[in-house]
Amino acid sequence: MTMDGKQQGELPIISESDIVACRKVIRTLSTNAGFGITDVTRIVTAVSELARNIYVHAECGKMRWNIMHQPGKIGIELIFEDNGQGIADIEQAMQPGFSTVKSMGMGLPGVKRLMDEMRIDSIAGAGSTVTIKKWARAR
Amino acid sequence: MTYAASNYITVFDKWDDQKTFFCFTPEDAKRLSDFHPFAEKHVDEVVDGLYAHLLKFEEAQMFLDDAETLRRLKIAQRRYFLELTSGCYEEEYYENRIKVGVTHQRMGIPPRLYMGAYSYYLQLMIPLIYQYLGDDLEKANTTFSAMYKIINLDQELAMSAYIHAVEDVISKQTEEILEMSTPVIQVWEGVVATPIIGTLDSQRAQQFMEHLLEKIVESKSPIALIDITGVPQIDTATAQHLIDTINAVKLLGSKVIITGIRPAIAQTLVHLGINLQGIITKPSMSAGLKVALEMLAVGNTGFNKTN
Incomplete structure (x- = not known):
């Protein structure tokens, strides 16, 4: 359960300071959900990567979050949506070292390793949606 | 922050647009100036009434604590009141109103006190208008309407100035935080440390x-610890x-030790596939400092001291 019992919400990603806000909210949420410090760091790092991707590659976007309850486990689902150019070749984007903006190119493949589930939906010219999930045993 | 200024303050260039937006017309200005002689006759009564009211409240008393302050404020208030019906609402008027907001904010007077005082002001003023123009109800109504509009314009300017002043404080603090957020300290002869x-x-x-x-250059340090x-x-x-x-x-010829990796x-970092090979990393600052001192002792720093 989250602090105020809220199970879902969303945050805009327009400026660089929104990345900080996303990280802060998700750090609190995942800690309250019962994730350990290492998993919290993993989740927050993934949030940082994907939120920064939106800030760098698209004009604006948002992060939606969901706390998921299943028998014996609790999970967090994060959906990053933007209105950017879309990802031309998802397979290529998932290759370590591939970047269109001279960055490390480790972000997307890194996020996949940090999280339990990851899905990318992208339509050329109409934006991208990246969905990630992480599970923990229920307290 | 230019953002704050352009967003919150009605710049003087836009003051005429603002008057139009509030439907404040030259006829309104004329009605107010017609009322001016009567206002002048009653100014002391209104100002005294206002402060008598304010002094009933503990929160307001704090700002009116001595006789001298009260005397000065009453003089300012008197001028303020008479300017309302001066009939001239140009640059000087505009600037005085902005100043009112800034002064209130600086003195730490919360907006609710300002607004509350203004509300009481209006309560004292409305009977005066009808007392003066009671025979001509239409004229009394239009004068009241003009008064109401100029007061709204006043309040908008003062509130904008309030918000802008606060924004200004925030942006200055942000700069200060940025400035002090990355100190670089010389911890030993030849070793600088910086906590992020x-x-x-x-x-x-x-x-x-x-x-x-x-x-690093200034202190000629061959080793930098980044914590x-x-x-x-x-x-x-x-x-x-x-x-x-x-x-x-490295290009300066110095070495970095990263410390405090939890x-x-x-x-x-491993999951992200980030390669820190060739970089010395230590779990704690003290472990990093120990390595640095050892490196200095054996001269294994690659730093040419004659640089």
Whole structure:
């Protein structure tokens, strides 16, 4: 359960300071959900990567979050949506070292390793949606 | 922050537009100036009434604590009141109103006191208008309407100035935080240390790198310790900033030791596939300092002291 019992919400990603806000909210949420410090760091790092991707590659976007309850486990689902150019070749984007903006190119493949589930939906010219999930045993 | 100024303050260029937007017409100005002689006759009564009311409240008393302050405020209030019906609402008027907001904010008077006082002001004024123009109800109504509009314009200016003043404080503080957020300390002859606290975003990373490089040259230090105990997470962008900084330090002929890598951070760095090979890393600042001193002792720093 989250602090105020809220199970879902969303945050805009327009400026660089929104990345900080996303990280802060998700750090609190995942800690309250019962994730350990290492998993919290993993989740927050993934949030940082994907939120920064939106800030760098698209004009604006948002992060939606969901706390998921299943028998014996609790999970967090994060959906990053933007209105950017879309990802031309998802397979290529998932290759370590591939970047269109001279960055490390480790972000997307890194996020996949940090999280339990990851899905990318992208339509050329109409934006991208990246969905990630992480599970923990229920307290 | 220009954002704050352009967003909150009605700049004087826009003052005429603002009057139009509030439907404040030259006829309104005329009605108010017609009322001026009567207002002048009753100004002391209104001002005394206002302060008698304010002094009933503890919160307001704090700002009116001595006789001298009260006397000065009453003079200012008197002028303020008479300006309302002066009939001239141009640059000087505009500037005086902005000043009122800024002064209130600076004195720490909360907006609710300002608004509450203004509300009482209006209560004292309405009977005066009808007392003066009671025979001509239409004229009384239009004068009241004009008074109401100019007061709304006044309040908008004062509130904007309030908000702008607060924004100004925030932006100054933000700059100060940025300035002090990356101290570089010489901890030993030949060793500088810098703790990174919080997030290394692009603006801070740039400033951090400049600051560190300057300090290394200035202190002729062959070794720099960068402590990341206070960094809650490292994503690829932050890692890139760190690696860029380390490479720049290398170009100066000095070495970097990264300290304060927590277990959770170590694991995420591995997951992200970030390669820190060739960089000395230590779990704590003290372990890093020990390594630095050993390196200095054996002269294994690659730093040419005659530089």
